[in-house]
Amino acid sequence: MSQRVVLGLSGGVDSAVAAYMLKKQGYDVICVFMRNWDSQLNNDILGNPTNNDPVCSQEMDYNDAKAVADALGLELKRVDFIKEYWDHVFTYFLDEYGKGRTPNPDILCNKEIKFKAFLQYAEELDADYIATGHYARVEHRDGDDVMLRGVDGNKDQTYFLCQLNQHQLKKSLFPIGELTKPEVRQIAHDLHLPVADKKDSTGICFIGERDFREFLKNYIPAKPGKIVDYATKKVIGEHQGIMYYTIGQRRGLEIGGKGGPWFVIGKEYDQNILYVASGDSNQWLLSDEALITGVNWISSTKPEGDFDCTAKFRYRQKDNDVSIRFINEDTIYVTFKKPIKAVTPGQAAVFYDGEVCLGGGTIDKVYHNNKELEYL
Numbered sequence: 476m477s478q479r480v481v482l483g484l485s486g487g488v489d490s491a492v493a494a495y496m497l498k499k500q501g502y503d504v505i506c507v508f509m510r511n512w513d514s515q516l517n518n519d520i521l522g523n524p525t526n527n528d529p530v531c532s533q534e535m536d537y538n539d540a541k542a543v544a545d546a547l548g549l550e551l552k553r554v555d556f557i558k559e560y561w562d563h564v565f566t567y568f569l570d571e572y573g574k575g576r577t578p579n580p581d582i583l584c585n586k587e588i589k590f591k592a593f594l595q596y597a598e599e600l601d602a603d604y605i606a607t608g609h610y611a612r613v614e615h616r617d618g619d620d621v622m623l624r625g626v627d628g629n630k631d632q633t634y635f636l637c638q639l640n641q642h643q644l645k646k647s648l649f650p651i652g653e654l655t656k657p658e659v660r661q662i663a664h665d666l667h668l669p670v671a672d673k674k675d676s677t678g679i680c681f682i683g684e685r686d687f688r689e690f691l692k693n694y695i696p697a698k699p700g701k702i703v704d705y706a707t708k709k710v711i712g713e714h715q716g717i718m719y720y721t722i723g724q725r726r727g728l729e730i731g732g733k734g735g736p737w738f739v740i741g742k743e744y745d746q747n748i749l750y751v752a753s754g755d756s757n758q759w760l761l762s763d764e765a766l767i768t769g770v771n772w773i774s775s776t777k778p779e780g781d782f783d784c785t786a787k788f789r790y791r792q793k794d795n796d797v798s799i800r801f802i803n804e805d806t807i808y809v810t811f812k813k814p815i816k817a818v819t820p821g822q823a824a825v826f827y828d829g830e831v832c833l834g835g836g837t838i839d840k841v842y843h844n845n846k847e848l849e850y851l
Contacts, residue, residue, distance in 0.1 A: 622644055
C-alpha cells in the first residue's frame with residue numbers, strides 16, 4: 476500500500492510540479508488548498524465598518540489549483556485556517572509593526588500554519604507526510620532529521636523554514652528541492668499545466684500583492700511624526716508613520732534639498748521619531764555582534780561553547796561568517812567575523828553549517844564596538 480501525502484497546492488507552478496513529482500514517485504496524493512485570509516471577516520474582527528482592503532486573489536489561486544489537480548487527476552480539498560492565521564501570525568505581524576519593527580510573517584506562517592495547522596489537518600486524513608512546493612531538502616535519518624538548502628541557490632527557501640522542529644521535518648517532503656526553477660518551469664510546460672507561465676507570488680504570506688501602506692492603514696492608523704537628523708538632533712521633515720520605513724532605506728523619505736543623501740538609521744517608537752543620517756552609512760549601520768532571541772535549533776542537540784557557522788540576517792543576503800554561543804535555551808549571542816551592515820531588530824537571523832540549515836531566531840539587540848546601537 477502506497478504512503479499517503481497531503482500536498483499544499485497553492486495555485487502556483489512550484490506546488491503544481493511538486494504534485495506531479497509525488498504522483499510520479501508512487502505516493503497516494505491528496506491536494507489541499509489553504510484559505511487563510513478573508514478581508515471582510517478580518518475587518519469585522521476589528522469592528523471597522525470601512526474596509527479599504529481589496530478583494531484577495533485567493534479565489535483565482537483556488538481556480539488555478541483546481542485546474543492543476545484536474546489535469547493531474549488528483550483530488551483537491553479546501554480548508555480554512557483564517558482564525559489560526561489571524562491568532563498566530565497576523566496579530567504578531569501587527570504588534571511588531573506597531574512597535575516600529577519589521578517582522579517576517581512568512582517564517583511564522585510556515586511554523587504555525589503550513590507545518591502545524593496544516594500538518595494536524597493532514598494527520599486527520601491519515602497522512603504519512605505533508606508536502607509543499609518549497610525550495611528546500613530534508614534528509615530523514617534514524618536520529619535527527621536534517622534540513623538542507625534547495626539545490627537552486629537563487630530560490631532556496633530554508634531561511635523561511637528555520638522555525639521548523641524535528642516532528643514537522645520528520646513528516647515533511649519537499650519534492651522540488653532537488654530542482655532549479657528553470658527545470659520546474661520546463662516540467663510544467665512539458666505537462667501542459669495551466670500554471671506553467673504563472674508569475675511567482677510576492678508580498679505578505681497568504682495576503683498577496685497589494686499597496687502595503689494602504690493595507691496597513693486598515694489595521695494600524697497612520698501616525699505622522701518627526702524625521703530627525705541623528706547627528707544634529709534637528710527636525711528636517713515629517714514621516715508618514717515609522718512602521719512604513721526600514722533601516723537603511725534611502726528612497727521615499729521626501730526630504731530632498733536638505734543636504735544628504737539621507738538614509739534611515741533608526742526609530743524611537745515611544746516618541747514616534749524616525750532617525751536619519753547622511754554621509755558614510757557605514758558609520759551608522761555597521762555592527763559586529765547581535766543578540767538573537769526566540770531561537771529554534773532544528774537539531775535535538777545544541778553546540779556547547781563557541782561554534783563557528785554562517786548566518787543570514789535577511790533573505791537573499793550572502794552568508795556571513797559568525798561565531799555563536801547559546802546563553803540560554805533559546806537565546807544566542809552572535810559575533811561577526813567582519814562588521815555587517817543594517818542588521819535590524821525584529822528581522823530574522825538564520826544559521827547554517829554548509830548546506831545544513833541549523834535554525835534561527837529574531838534579532839533583538841545589535842552592537843558595535845561593545846556598545847548597543849540603541850537608535851535601532
